[in-house]
Amino acid sequence: MREMIYLPGVSTLTYDASRCNGCQTCTLVCPQGVFTMEGRQARIHNRDRCMECGACARNCEQNALTVQPGVGCAAYVIQTWIKGKDAACCGDIGCC
Amino acid sequence: MTPNRNGTLTTPNPSATKPGLGILSKVPTHATDACCPVPPAGPTAKKTLSERKIFSHQSLMGEVSSAVGPVPRLSTRLTLRDRWGGLKVRLGLKRNQYAVDPGLYAVGQPDQQAPVLVTANYKLSLDALRSELTDLDAWILVLDTNGVNVWCAAGKGTFATDELVHRLTTTRLDQVVAHRRLVLPQLGASGVAGHAIRQRTGFRVIWGPVRASDLKAFLKNPKNPAPAMRRISFTLRERMILIPMEISAALKPGAWATGAVLVIALVVGMLGKGTLPSVVRLMLLGIVAGGLGIIGGAVLAPILLPWLPGKAFAVKGATIGLAVAGLGHLILYSPMAAGLATALALMTMATSSFLAMNFTGATPFTSPSGVEKEMRLALPAQVMTMGIGTVGWLVAVWTG
Numbered sequence: 251m252r253e254m255i256y257l258p259g260v261s262t263l264t265y266d267a268s269r270c271n272g273c274q275t276c277t278l279v280c281p282q283g284v285f286t287m288e289g290r291q292a293r294i295h296n297r298d299r300c301m302e303c304g305a306c307a308r309n310c311e312q313n314a315l316t317v318q319p320g321v322g323c324a325a326y327v328i329q330t331w332i333k334g335k336d337a338a339c340c341g342d343i344g345c346c
Numbered sequence: 347m348t349p350n351r352n353g354t355l356t357t358p359n360p361s362a363t364k365p366g367l368g369i370l371s372k373v374p375t376h377a378t379d380a381c382c383p384v385p386p387a388g389p390t391a392k393k394t395l396s397e398r399k400i401f402s403h404q405s406l407m408g409e410v411s412s413a414v415g416p417v418p419r420l421s422t423r424l425t426l427r428d429r430w431g432g433l434k435v436r437l438g439l440k441r442n443q444y445a446v447d448p449g450l451y452a453v454g455q456p457d458q459q460a461p462v463l464v465t466a467n468y469k470l471s472l473d474a475l476r477s478e479l480t481d482l483d484a485w486i487l488v489l490d491t492n493g494v495n496v497w498c499a500a501g502k503g504t505f506a507t508d509e510l511v512h513r514l515t516t517t518r519l520d521q522v523v524a525h526r527r528l529v530l531p532q533l534g535a536s537g538v539a540g541h542a543i544r545q546r547t548g549f550r551v552i553w554g555p556v557r558a559s560d561l562k563a564f565l566k567n568p569k570n571p572a573p574a575m576r577r578i579s580f581t582l583r584e585r586m587i588l589i590p591m592e593i594s595a596a597l598k599p600g601a602w603a604t605g606a607v608l609v610i611a612l613v614v615g616m617l618g619k620g621t622l623p624s625v626v627r628l629m630l631l632g633i634v635a636g637g638l639g640i641i642g643g644a645v646l647a648p649i650l651l652p653w654l655p656g657k658a659f660a661v662k663g664a665t666i667g668l669a670v671a672g673l674g675h676l677i678l679y680s681p682m683a684a685g686l687a688t689a690l691a692l693m694t695m696a697t698s699s700f701l702a703m704n705f706t707g708a709t710p711f712t713s714p715s716g717v718e719k720e721m722r723l724a725l726p727a728q729v730m731t732m733g734i735g736t737v738g739w740l741v742a743v744w745t746g
Contacts (some may be wrong), residue, residue, distance in 0.1 A: 254580060254709075257657050257716035278553045279535035281578040282711065302713040303501065305535035319536060320714030321501055323707025324659075327718050 261300035262318040266293055269314035276306040276315060410452040413521045414428040419452045420472075422480045428473055438594030444469045445493025450517040454483035458524040461565060463554070464510065465531065482565070485522065489513050497710075501538030507542045514547050529554040529565070531578060546635060562577055578710040585648045588708045592644040596701050598633065605637060607736065611743050620746015627746050628686075628743045631659025631679065635671070635690040635739070638678075639652040642670040646701035651709075653673025659712075660724030663702020667695035696732035 263284070272290035285306065286295040292314075304319025320326070392675045405425060425433075435444050448467045454460075455478055462485045465475050472488060472703035489509050499505035510528075514520070530538060532553045536545035540551035555564045555575035564571050608629060615625030647654065654662035671691035679690070703724055706712040 254652055254711050255657070256712045257719060259485070261713055261716040262715055275540065278576065279532060281532060281556055281576065283573075283577055300710070300713060301711050302715060303536040305500075305532075307538075308539050308540065309535055310640055311541040318715070319501065321498075321707065322709070322712035322717045324704045324716045324717055324721055325707055325722055331381065 255298055256301070256322075258298040261297055261302055262343075263293070263294070263297060263300045263306075263310065264316045265294055266314045268308075269312045271312050273311065275309045276312070279305040279309050281305070362589075364521025381611060383427060383451055392717075410456060412450075412452075413458075413516065414518045417450050417452045417485070417522075419454075420476050420486070422453055422476050422478075424473055428469075432470055432473060432564055437590045444562055445470055446488065448488045448490035448513060449487040449518065450489060450522065453479045453486060454485040456482070456485050458522070460484050460523065461529055462519065462527065463529050463561070464534070466494060466496045466534075468493050468499075471495045475558045478561050482562065486517075487513060487517065487519065494739075496531050497533040497536075503537060505534050506538040506604065507537070507539050507546075510543060511539055511546050514549065518547070519746075526550055527552055529561075529568075530555045530711050531558075533578075563611050576610045580651075580710055581687055582649065588705075589645055592701065592705060592708065593640060595704070596640050600636065600640065604633065607632070611740060614740050615667045615746070618744035618746055619671070620743070623690035624746045625743060626737070628746075631690060632684075632693065632739050632743075633676065633684075634674070635693040635735075636697055638670045638674050638695040640669055640701060641700025642667040642694065644696030644705070647698065648668065648705055648708075657708050658703075658720045658724065660699045660703040660728065663705075664695050666702070670694060670698065683742070685738055686742040691737045691741065692731050692735030693739065694735075694736060696711045696728045700728045703728075712730070 267314050270285070270291045273294070274287055274292070275289060276285045276292050281303070282296075282299040282301060284294060284296055284300050285292045287293070301322055302316070302317050302319055305318045307315040307319070320330075353470065391701070405421050405428060407419045407421050410419050411417075431444065446467050446469050454602060460483045463475065463479075464487045467488045467490055472486070475486065489499075489505055490513070491504040491509070494502065494670050496505050519527075526549050528543070528549050529552045530540075533556055538551065543549055552568060554568075556578055557559060557575070560571070560575040564575060579659050609633060611629050612625070615622075615629070618625070620628070643666070646666050647659070647663050650666060651662065655665055656662050668691065671694040675687055675691070676696065677729060679687070701737060703717075706717045706720075
């Protein structure tokens with residue numbers, strides 16, 4: 251099975267390695283295998299796999315990770331253009 | 347949904363489940379006396395009748411006693427009705443009315459040491475979970491996500507830290523179990539902060555596998571799960587199961603647009619030079635071109651996704667749209683002028699490209715930044731292609 255990777259170089263993921271305490275939580279919660287452990291520190295292994303779900307940032311107790319989370323969904327993006335980010339919802343148009 | 351392989355089903359204890367009431371009023375989500383559960387009050391009380399009817403009595407296997415009173419026990423076997431309900435949801439019918447009551451449930455005969463599995467109150471999620479728990483004794487804590495699945499609810503902030511803390515309090519789970527561990531689906535991690543749960547409740551969050559089908563294996567060896575359990579997959583089967591929903595989502599706005607365009611075409615045809623049969627034939631060709639676009643973008647694009655060229659879904663959709671249009675000309679359409687043939691192909695391509703782009707919402711690997719980037723380029727191109735195609739087709743309708 252070919253690995254499916256979306257557009258490269260777009261993820262808003264940032265990582266401040268100096269804050270990492272090596273707890274490994276990001277490697278557990280990321281469903282795309284973006285992180286690996288290198289010694290006692292996490293490392294971004296494949297940034298282009300990131301789908302900006304925000305699981306790593308929410309579960310990083312050290313606040314070493316940030317990402318602008320959202321839904322990777324065309325219907326949702328159209329709604330953010332029309333209604334703004336807060337009112338957007340994609341539940342009724344067939345995504346998620 | 348994975349077929350389950352459960353044994354036989356016992357008849358629910360008639361005194362435990364009063365007909366008509368279902369189990370829902372028995373969920374000890376709020377203060378209950380140990381022997382006399384009172385109907386839940388507060389946010390969970392505003393149930394509609396359709397929500398109450400979702401669990402058939404065959405899905406219930408009486409109750410399990412706990413330190414805070416009886417807890418409804420769920421069968422791990424899906425009934426025909428469960429499957430029928432799931433099928434309807436997959437077809438895009440009543441998709442937004444498939445909620446179950448939040449609160450505590452049991453499978454098997456759980457005791458104070460049994461694991462606690464947390465899920466969303468979307469019935470399809472709960473069905474997927476319980477059907478994987480054959481021969482297992484466990485508590486199931488169902489969060490109120492407004493009937494939305496774990497992944498989307500986590501993204502939308504309903505499968506969230508606050509709701510989990512709230513649900514732990516109302517179910518008094520700390521009295522039900524002696525341990526302090528919660529197994530959460532990994533895809534809930536974008537909504538729930540494990541460390542915050544520990545600080546606020548003392549419960550430790552264990553991130554379970556992505557798929558419920560891996561739960562049994564995970565529970566046997568939670569410290570060292572297979573790496574594949576931690577990764578989202580998007581197999582052919584997982585993509586194909588989404589197709590009915592994609593078609594259904596395409597048809598609703600598609601029907602309006604088609605209706606409007608056909609009215610315009612009819613007016614143009616009447617004013618034009620063609621005879622009525624030739625105008626009708628050309629209108630049918632327009633419908634076929636749109637239909638081929640739906641087949642390309644909502645059926646073939648999901649199936650062939652990994653093999654279609656390009657990373658942007660709009661490109662994948664346009665490619666398969668072109669292929670479908672080509673096939674249409676080879677085997678479906680009768681010979682026609684080159685201008686009309688091109689116009690129909692452009693309509694098919696634009697439709698297919700847009701629908702494939704819309705499929706980003708159903709995939710587990712597209713980022714919002716990427717989708718937005720793609721759309722800024724693709725949407726104007728799709729609108730333009732559709733416009734040129736439609737005008738070309740209308741010209742043909744005009745000339746007959």
